[in-house]
Amino acid sequence: MALTNAGNEAEPVEQSSHSEVEQHSTKVLMLGALGVVYGDIGTSPIYAFREALHASAGGNVANRGDILGVLSLIIWSLMITVTIKYIMFVLRADNRGEGGVLSLMALARNGFPTRSAVILGIGIVGAALFFGDAVITPAISVLSAVEGMNVVTPTFQPYVVPLTLAILAIVFAVQRFGTGGVGLVFGP
Structure with a gap:
């Protein structure tokens, strides 16, 4: 105790x-x-x-x-x-329990010290790809979900992009409260 x-x-x-x-x-x-x-x-x-x-x-x-x-x-x-x-x-693949592109880059730089500049460049490209994926995935997901309204009726076509932008603006506005805060407001 x-x-x-x-x-x-x-x-x-x-x-x-x-x-x-x-x-x-x-x-x-x-x-x-x-x-x-x-x-x-x-x-x-x-x-x-x-x-x-x-x-x-x-x-x-x-x-x-x-x-x-x-x-x-x-x-x-x-x-x-x-x-x-x-x-x-x-x-x-982990670096003492840590993972991710930059952690694996640190492991590779330790394993190949003569090629550390090349490995650093590969790590930066990997981090940039991860960042790009994190930025584009929400937009693509919301856009494809809203495009599904065209299946119901083609009349919704002019509203797809504005509605997508509105949904993304709302999502990013409440994102700063975290999932716990949003969950308290909208229920479990």
């Missing part, structure tokens, strides 16, 4: 309960991070599927073979990407 000073009196605090709470919150955070990574991987094929069907059908209505062929390509691409890239390489 450890003692903490709360005002004038010392209160006993259970160390084991503190570490259990910390372990539980770490596990929840890890699960959330995996959900973000794999959720991002999961949304990209939705856009790719639509465009690939338009290309394979040549502007006509896609037939069963087109749909199954494109779907097969997407499923195998996801399986190979997730299995080989993420599980076999990315999840095993």
Whole structure:
């Protein structure tokens, strides 16, 4: 047991309960991070599927073979990407528990000290690609969701871009409060 000073009196605090709470919150955070990574991987094929069907059908209505062929390509691409890239390489590469492009760049610079300038350049490009993905993903997701209104009626076509901009402005305006703050306002 450890003692903490709360005002004038010392209160006993259970160390084991503190570490259990910390372990539980770490596990929840890890699960959330995996959900973000794999959720991002999961949304990209939705856009790719639509465009690939338009290309394979040549502007006509896609037939069963087109749909199954494109779907097969997407499923195998996801399986190979997730299995080989993420599980076999990315999840095993860390720098004393830290991950990410810059952490892996630091590991590579230690492993190849004569090529540190080249590795630094690759790290900067990797960070720029990550930043670009973080900037473009919300806009693409909202735009494609709002474009779905065209399925209901083509009358919504002139409102797609203005509505997308309004939704993005609202999302970025409330983003500064964090997900916890937004959750309190809009409910669980």
